[in-house]
Amino acid sequence: MRHGPCEGRPVPFLQRSDLCLVVCGSLLSCADRPREVAPAPGPQQGATTVHEPEKLVSVESAHLDSLGKPVRVRCATCHAIRDAGVFPESTDGLREFHAGLVVKHGPLSCGSCHVLLSGGEPTLHLSDGTHLMTQDTMRLCAQCHGPKFRDYSHGTHGGMTGYWDLSKGSRTRNHCVDCHDPHSPAFAPSRPVLPPRDRFLPSAHERSERSHG
Amino acid sequence: MDKTKRRTLKVLGGTLGATAFAYALEPLTAWTKEQSLDEFLQRHYKELSKSELEAVLRRIEQKTRETYGVDVHVTDLHPQEGVEFGYALNLSVCIGCRKCAEACHKENNHDRATNNSYIRVLEMDQGTFDLEKGTTTYDHAVPAPGKYYLPVQCQQCDNAPCVKVCPVQATWKERDGIVVVDYNWCIGCRYCEAACPYHARRFNWQKPQVPAAELNPDQGYLSNRVRPQGVVEKCTFCLHRTRAGRLPACLEACPTGARVFGNLLDPDSEIRWVLANKRVFVLKEELGTRPRFFYFFDT
Amino acid sequence: MSLLQPGELNLSYPRFALRLVRRAFLGGVRFYATMTVLTCVFLVGVNAWAHQLRSGMVVTHMTDHVSWGLYIANFTFSVGLAAGAVMMVIPAYLYEDEEMHDVVLVGELLAIAAIVACIGFIVVDMGRPDRMWHVIPGVGRFNWPISMLTWDVIVLNGYLILNLHIVGYLTYMKYLGVRPRRVFYLPFVFLSIGWAISIHSVTAFLYSGLGGRPFWNSALLAPRFIASAFITGPAFVIMLLYAIKRFAPHFRFTDEPMQLLASILRVTILVNLFMFGSEAFTLFYSGGSHAASGRYLFLGLDGRHGLVPWIWTAVGLNLASAVLIHSHPSRTNPRVLLAACACAFAGVWIEKGMGLIVPGFVPSTLHELVEYAPSLVEWRVSAGVWAFAAMVLIALLRMVLPVLSGELCEARPSLRSVPPASSRRESEVS
Missing domain, CATH: 3.30.70.20 (Alpha-Beta Plaits)
Structure with missing residues (x-):
């Protein structure tokens, strides 16, 4: 075999080390930078507050404000100064601010939850007769809807906003009454938002046409 | 066919071909304008040093400002200890x-x-x-x-x-x-x-x-x-x-x-x-x- | 190599290659006309691709539901073509069939062109071809050995180099008029046989390794790929040999290799049909939602049947090719043989292309039914890639065939010209 022009000649050390540098350099450049890690969550500082819906202490009037929203009237406006009288037999007997109220809550009637007191804030009562302020409504709900209240207390029902990490910030929870009207608590159906609009994805309309036609 | 004629034809064909090729690639001129060398040479996220990454984040903010006229804040938050x-x-x-x-x-x-x-x-x-x-x-x-x-x-x-x-x-x-x-x-x-x-x-x-x-x-x-x-x-x-x-x-x-x-x-x-x-x-x-x-x- | 003069070693091979390249681009009117047409198609493809790169792949009809389409279908098919083209190596070298040797080179040239097509189809399918360097081992980040795609990068490029070496070496030796030394090509030839199997198996594993796509998630996929590769390769080579015979009659091939290839086809077409049938049986007999893609492919699903005409055409073509190639006239009448080859080739193209890639995505993993039909841009780009591969093939054939036929050889007296037969044997022994 023929020898190449460089073979047999001593290769200067510098050249070889240059090569090493290039190799090491390219290997180093591929090395991952050590990943930084943020500190673990610290002790809890943030609070969990439950939102207080207006519905607990006020009622819609027939008047609209400048934004077109019904003006709300606090229950105490009337009830602090006058007797409520007796509970009517049915919702047809409701008058003034309560007229037209729909009650669809199983077999419950007004007295199941409300207490008639003369003067003072309107009040609720638990099944054992203990009086409750309206702000404590959730305790009342909980006495029948135990599993739901359990789920709620563990953050798996009712939703929240804010921080999962309470060492960094606070969290706001919804109140039962935010989503469920206690008088007819079923969640009202609504139109879904943001329909998928992928290219070539048949719409609901096209689909039903195809399966029927 | 004599040789000069042949050569002329060849040159003509070559020129035509090159022109056609350039013309075919014409849409790329707009595309290449959007690419920057920094972006092209940017290494993998895990290989970027702290300062390189910082430069990348600022570059992205700058680019967003140029395109949208909006000031945005691009962060690189690290995973937390003890959190999955x-x-x-x-x-x-x-x-x-x-x-x-x-x-x-x-x-x-x-x-x-x-x-x-x-x-x-x-x-x-x-x-x-x-x-x-x-x-x-x-x-x-x-x-x-x-x-x-x-x-x-x-x-x-x-x-x-x-x-x-x-x-x-x-x-x-x-x-x-x-x-x-x-x-x-x-x-x-x-x-x-x-x-x-x-x-x-x-x-x-x-x-x-x-x-x-x-x-x-x-x-x-x-x-x-x-x-x-x-x-x-x-x-x-x-x-x-x-x-x-x-x-x-x-x-x-x-x-x-x-x-x-x-x-x-x-x-x-x-x-x-x-x-x-x-x-x-x-x-x-x-x-x-x-x-x-x-x-x-x-x- | 001791037969070269000192100082010439580094230059003579490039000089030889350059001479061949120059030679490849000299030709008659018909050659120039063909190349012009192919160049035009190629340029249309380049233009469409440039357009796709600028505007985004929204110009294709691929979606998040069907995220691979015509490009990957063609890629899969061309990998098969490349693998199958080397099929002829087996009879030539394993069984020492001397007649096949020249034909083998034609097959390897086809393999090279097909690999060029593969690489082309991968590049045009990439959303960011400018980041190609990320795939280069050592420079980018090569997710080897976990990602099957990195295996594909290795085997495809390795296969390209392997074939370039074998063809280059054998042609060069012929050019020099020296008998090739076995040690310089035979190991590579055997390696390329294994490698041919591997490129197509790895491509099949690309799909069959995905648990979320039941249509592909079948152990039979790799064997099916190999079987169908051994249809497309020989079928194309038969057609190619006839084309060479027709357009360049001075290159003489005997009929024997062609008959051998036809015999291979007779087996592989049946094997492929059998595997196709077993796959269909498993799908339909067991039923369930895993068969949804199969139902969509063969029968249509939920009122959508975009692929039904394709797949039944493929089934028809495959059956027709089986009947034709097993009919007696295929042994005597080249037209029948050619028709069988054309049918088989087209049938596999559909079955393994659109018929395999698209139903993997329909219905999607959340069982949404989004159909796919290639857009004009995709057809243009694909035609461009095929045209480029065809140009590569024609150029390679025009480079290599004149050497094989002895028309082109190293004529300088300083090197040994065609040595007498006795001395050739001597060099073989040494």
């Missing part, structure tokens, strides 16, 4: 309103025209778990009688097929359990999209179009910054929010509280309570992907 994220979804409570998908759409600067979102909600017939009977394009009041709703997004699998198949390691699992994509490293081969069993990945078929006024300025390098054209993206559990301790956008938007998010390593977290007390299951368990996204029905 998990997500659970209560199918008994979900009403299929797609508010989560909408929140994702806005939070993550998705393309407006396509209504893109990392979440797809399937309307399912009660009594079946056959996805084939589900539909995503339902358009009537929800919840509809006889139906339940199954929102699906990235399951942040521990044994993620998408991570396995990526030829350039452009996608990987972070130590807090989130599978991320380096949008500046992805080559756009879409193998991960073929590999994902949950339809969790999206490809930027074109540059996402978001009106400047609607741009979410709180952006993460690995999450919701405006993505380049031709790369794959996915749900990151909103890591620009969750690594700062905040809840993901989809959870905050959920009107019924069907969604539960938290730290799997914290025994007092809500997610741990769900895992301990509900009969949870994962989607397509038989594939062995080991998701960190759990579903359950109320008992």
Whole structure:
């Protein structure tokens, strides 16, 4: 075999080390930078507050404000100064601010939850007769809807906003009454938002046409 | 044919060919203008030094300012010690309103025209778990009688097929359990999209179009910054929010509280309570992907 | 190599290659006309691709639901073509069939052109071809050995180099008029046989390794790929040999290799049909939602049947090719043989292309039914890639065939010109 022009000649050390540098350099450049890690969550500082819906202490009037929203009237406006009288037999007997109220809550009637007191804030009562302020409504709900209240207390029902990490910030929870009207608590159906609009994805309309036609 | 004639013809043919070639490539002139050398030579996220990464973040902010006229803040939040994220979804409570998908759409600067979102909600017939009977394009009041709703997004699998198949390691699992994509490293081969069993990945078929006024300025390098054209993206559990301790956008938007998010390593977290007390299951368990996204029905 | 003068070693091979390249681009009116047409098609493809790169892949009809389409279908098919083209190596070298040797080179040239097509189809399918360097081992981040795609990068490029070496070496030796030394090509030839199997198996594993896609998630996929590769390769080579016979009659091939290839086809077409049938049986007999893609492919699903005409055309073509090639006239009448080859080739193109890639995505993993039909841009780009590969093939053939026929050889007296037969044997022994 023929020898190449460089073979047999001593290769200067510098050249070889240059090569090493290039190799090491390219290997180093591929090395991952050590990943930084943020500190673990610290002790809890943030609070969990439950939102207080207006519905607990006020009622819609027939008047609209400048934004077109019904003006709300606090229950105490009337009830602090006058007797409520007796509970009517049915919702047809409701008058003034309560007229037209729909009650669809199983077999419950007004007295199941409300207490008639003369003067003072309107009040609720638990099944054992203990009086409750309206702000404590959730305790009342909980006495029948135990599993739901359990789920709620563990953050798996009712939703929240804010921080999962309470060492960094606070969290706001919804109140039962935010989503469920206690008088007819079923969640009202609504139109879904943001329909998928992928290219070539048949719409609901096209689909039903195809399966029927 | 004599030689000069032949040569003339050859030169003519060559010139014509070269001109035609240049003309054919003409659309690329606009494309090359958008590319910068810095971006072209940028190394993989994991290889960038602190200062290099800083420069990259500022460059992205600068570019967004030039394109949209909006000041955005691009961060690179690190995974937290002692934190691994998990997500659970209560199918008994979900009403299929797609508010989560909408929140994702806005939070993550998705393309407006396509209504893109990392979440797809399937309307399912009660009594079946056959996805084939589900539909995503339902358009009537929800919840509809006889139906339940199954929102699906990235399951942040521990044994993620998408991570396995990526030829350039452009996608990987972070130590807090989130599978991320380096949008500046992805080559756009879409193998991960073929590999994902949950339809969790999206490809930027074109540059996402978001009106400047609607741009979410709180952006993460690995999450919701405006993505380049031709790369794959996915749900990151909103890591620009969750690594700062905040809840993901989809959870905050959920009107019924069907969604539960938290730290799997914290025994007092809500997610741990769900895992301990509900009969949870994962989607397509038989594939062995080991998701960190759990579903359950109320008992 | 001791037969070269000192100082010439480094230059003579490039000089030889350059001479061949120059030679490849000299030709008659018909040659220039063909190349002009192919160049035009190629340029249309280049233009469409440039357009796709600028506007984004939204100009294709691929979606997040069907994220691979015509490009990957053609890629899969061309890998098969490349693998199958080397099929002829087996009879030539394993069974020492001397008649086959020249034909083998034609097959290897076809393999090179097919690999060029593969690489082309991968590049046009990439969302960011500018980031190609991320795939280069050592420079980018190569997810080897976990990602099957990195295996594909290795085996495809390795196969290209392997074939370039074998063809280059054998042609060069012929050019020099020296008997090739076995040690310089035979190991590579055997390696290329294994490698041919591997390129197609790895391509099949690309799909069959995805648990979320039941249509692909079948152990039979790799064997099916190999069987169908051994249809397309020989079928194309038969057609190519006839074309050479017709357009360049001075290159003489005997009929024997062609008959041998036809015999191979007789087996592989049946094997492929059998595997196709077993796959269909498993799908339909067990049923369930895993068969949804199969139902969509063969019968249509939920009122959508975009692929039904394609796949039944493929079935028809495959059956027709089986009947034709087993009919007696295929042994005597070249037209019948050619028709059988054309049918088999087209049938596999559909079956393994659109018929395999697209149903993997329909219905999607969440069982959404989004159909796919290639856009005009995709057709243009694909035509461009094929045209480029065809140009490569024609150029390679025009480079290599004149050497094989002895028309072109190293004529300088300083090197040994065609040595007498006795001395050739001597060099073989030494």
